[in-house]
Amino acid sequence: MRSLSRRALLRGGALGATAVAVAGCAAEKQEPPRAEPPDPETVLLKQLIAGKEQTIALYSSIASAKLAPFRERHEAHLAELRRRLPPEVASTPAPASGTPAPSGAPASSGTPAPSPKASLRSLQRLEQKAAALRPRQIEGVSPALAQLIASIGACEAAHAFALARSL
Numbered sequence: 402m403r404s405l406s407r408r409a410l411l412r413g414g415a416l417g418a419t420a421v422a423v424a425g426c427a428a429e430k431q432e433p434p435r436a437e438p439p440d441p442e443t444v445l446l447k448q449l450i451a452g453k454e455q456t457i458a459l460y461s462s463i464a465s466a467k468l469a470p471f472r473e474r475h476e477a478h479l480a481e482l483r484r485r486l487p488p489e490v491a492s493t494p495a496p497a498s499g500t501p502a503p504s505g506a507p508a509s510s511g512t513p514a515p516s517p518k519a520s521l522r523s524l525q526r527l528e529q530k531a532a533a534l535r536p537r538q539i540e541g542v543s544p545a546l547a548q549l550i551a552s553i554g555a556c557e558a559a560h561a562f563a564l565a566r567s568l
Contacts, residue, residue: 440487441541441542442542442543442546443486443487443490445538445542445546446482446485446486446546447486447490449482449538449550449553450479450482450483450486452531453475453478453479453482454479456475456527456531457472457475457476457479459519459523459524459527460472460475460519460524462519463519463520463521463524467567468524471524471560471563471564474556474560478553478556481549482549485546485549521564521567521568522568524560524564525560525561525564525565525568528557528558528560528561528564529557529558529561531554531557532554532555532557532558532561534554535551535553535554535557536551536554538550539551
């Protein structure tokens with residue numbers, strides 16, 4: 402049997418230690434966890450909530466007892482939309498990123514913020530635009546959310562019609 406020299410033993414030990422160190426480093430290098438994309442329904446709910454908040458603010462800017470039922474229906478819509486947000490999202494404050502767009506339309510950076518005081522005609526146009534958005538928003542969402550969005554759109558269409566008759 403052949404005996405191992407001290408030099409061969411040290412070389413083998415050094416190679417073994419290097420292999421262990423390299424394997425340990427490789428085990429430590431893990432890919433960072435990927436952030437999951439936001440749920441599309443949650444994103445849509447946030448847009449709808451921001452739009453409803455804007456609409457309620459516009460209705461509140463006009464002191465009229467005739468408009469109180471309109472505003473109250475929007476407040477009921479807002480409460481139901483908020484109720485459908487997942488608990489972890491509902492408890493997180495929304496980032497203050499500019500003015501929300503009317504009734505769920507995405508805000509474009511080039512559009513000026515609407516005036517704080519609204520007219521009946523601007524409310525009627527807002528209701529028309531919001532009602533027109535709803536059919537596109539129900540594509541690909543759960544049946545329950547689609548039903549809610551369709552109901553909100555029907556209410557907004559009725560508001561637009563009633564406001565047009567008031568002009």
